[in-house]
Amino acid sequence: MSTDVLHRLPHHLVQEAIDLDRTDPLGARRGEFVTPESVVAYLDGNSLGRPLHVTRRRLVEFMDGEWGERLIRSWDERWMARPLELGDLIGRAVLGAGPGQTVVADSTTVLLYKLVRAGLAAQPGRNEIVADTENFPTDRYIVESAARELGLTVRWIRPDPATGVRVADVVAVVNESTALVVLSHIAYKSAFIADLPAITAAAHGVGALVLWDLCHSAGAVEVGLDDAEVDLAVGCTYKYLNGGPGAPAFAYVNTRLHDRLEQPITGWMGHAEPFAMGESYAAAPGIRRLISGTPPILAMLPVEDMVTLIERTGMAAIRAKSVQLTELVVRIADEALAPLDVEVASPRDPAVRGGHVTLEHPSMEQVVAELWRRGVIPDFRRPRGLRAGMSPLSTSFTEVVMALALVHDVLAG
Structure with a gap:
C-alpha cells in the first residue's frame, strides 16, 4: 500500500509517529520478529503475536538435538522439568510471581476449568460463584457448567460494557456464601483494566477466593500477583507472549493454596510418581499437581x-x-476519525486501559474486511468494533498511522 494514504491524517500526527519510531528505545526489537512484506500493518497482536526469527532456528535445533538425537532420553534430561521452568520464567518476567507457583500445561479453557473446580472444592459450605456478563465466552461457559455440575448459584455482575468490573460491583455481590470470584483483569472488548489488588482484597474480606483471567494482561501490562495476594490465575501464551496458534496456557496457584487444591483432571503426569504406574492417584507436591x-x-x-x-x-x-x-490511536480517532462517526469504546485514561483500543462504527465489519484485503490486520468484534491491538515489541508507531489512515480512506470513500 502506498504511503499516499497518509494525507488522510493530520500532518502533525504522522510526523509524531515518525519521530516516536526514530527515538523508540524498543525499536530495534522489531527486527527480531518475522514481518512479511504482505502485511502493511499488524494490529492484532492481542489475538495472535508475531513469531520470532530465533524460534525458527530453535525448532530446527530441537528436532536435531533434544528430539532427534536424545529421543526419549530428553524426558529425563530436560522435558519433565520444562513446564515448571517455563512457568517460573513467566512468573518472574511477566506475572510478578515467585518460583514454584506457575506451570505451563493445557489450553486456557482446560486450565480455567481445573482452577474453577479446584477453587470451588477448596471452599466447602459455600454455594455461590461471582462472574460478569461481559467476560470472554469461555469464562462464562465454564462458570455456568461448573455451577450446573455442582448445584451452585452464579451471581452475575452486569458491568458497563464501555468500562468493566469495578470494585463497587464486586463488593455489592460478594458475601459469606461466595466461594469463588472469576473475572478478567483486562476486558477483552474495551481493554478496561480492573483493579486487581482492590477486588482481590474485597473478595478475601468475605472469605472468597479469586481467579483472574490474564489473557489480555500477560505481556501487555505489569501484573503483581504475589503483591496482591492473588489466589488463582490463568492466561494464554499466543497473544502478547507470541507462542503461536494453539500454544499452551499457564496457570498460577498461590503457594498458600497448594495443599488445599485438588485439581479435577487427575492424569498420570500430575502424580507424585508418574512412572510408578500406581493403582491410585497421589498428587505431586506443589504446582506440578496441576499437570x-x-x-x-x-x-x-x-x-x-x-x-x-x-x-x-x-x-x-x-x-x-x-x-x-x-494514546496515539485515541488521538488519531478523535482528530481524524470522529468526524466520520467513529467512536472510541475504550477507556480514555491510559492508567485503566490495556494494550488495545476498540473503535466503533456501524460499518466496521466491512471496513475490517477491506483492511485485511489491503494488508492491514486488526480484528472485528461484533456488533461494530474494530480492535487495534498493538504488541509493543513488534508494532511500530508508523504501522498505527498507516492502519488508521486506511480506516479513514475506506470510510470516506
Missing part, C-alpha cells in the same frame, strides 16, 4: 523465546510503549 497429561513440549519453545525477550526488555518499558501506542 494432567503429557505436556506439549514442542509448543513451549516459542513461548520460552518470547518470554526471554520480555525479561530482557522489562515489563515497565513494554508497558510504557504500550501506553504511547494506544
